[in-house]
Amino acid sequence: MTAIEGFSRRLVGWSFGPQMGANLCMEAFAMAVKSRRPQPGLVHHSDQGMQYFSTRYRDAIEAIGAVRSMSRKGNCYDNAIIESFWSTLKLDCLEGKNYRTRQEATLAIFVYLASFYNRSRRHSSLGYLSPVAFETAKN
Numbered sequence: 001m002t003a004i005e006g007f008s009r010r011l012v013g014w015s016f017g018p019q020m021g022a023n024l025c026m027e028a029f030a031m032a033v034k035s036r037r038p039q040p041g042l043v044h045h046s047d048q049g050m051q052y053f054s055t056r057y058r059d060a061i062e063a064i065g066a067v068r069s070m071s072r073k074g075n076c077y078d079n080a081i082i083e084s085f086w087s088t089l090k091l092d093c094l095e096g097k098n099y100r101t102r103q104e105a106t107l108a109i110f111v112y113l114a115s116f117y118n119r120s121r122r123h124s125s126l127g128y129l130s131p132v133a134f135e136t137a138k139n
Contacts, residue, residue, distance in 0.1 A: 001025050002113075003032035004082055006045075008138075010118050010131035011085075012036050016106045022054035029060055040065025047071045047079050092121070 001024035003013035013032030015024040044066045046052040052070070061068055071079055093112040099105035118131045126134040 001028040003028045008131045008135045025051045042066040045069040
């Protein structure tokens with residue numbers, strides 16, 4: 001599960017597990033909130049996955065004063081940023097690789113997210129800067 005900042009495309013939260021569910025969402029959301037400390041009024045966008053409907057998750061969003069936004073059913077354009085990220089992750093980190101264990105794959109993805117994606121991977125939508133370089137340039 002990942003949380004991505006729409007302005008800079010920076011990954012601000014993530015969590016790994018064998019099943020997608022509310023706990024993974026809560027962990028990624030908590031990491032994002034801790035790293036960004038958003039002000040009330042943040043727009044939190046998600047698709048209509050069941051993990052986003054849990055009372056605990058909705059309460060956590062409301063507790064920081066965020067506004068929930070959800071895609072309409074079947075509208076992939078609402079989630080274009082995160083869908084693009086998943087495609088990039090698969091191409092950069094998973095395609096052609098043969099991980100022997102879930103732990104090995106999780107470590108490779110963690111290294112990609114923590115070391116490469118935010119700091120080095122360039123994005124055409126950011127003027128070919130990495131998310132960190134883009135945020136630095138805008139400050």
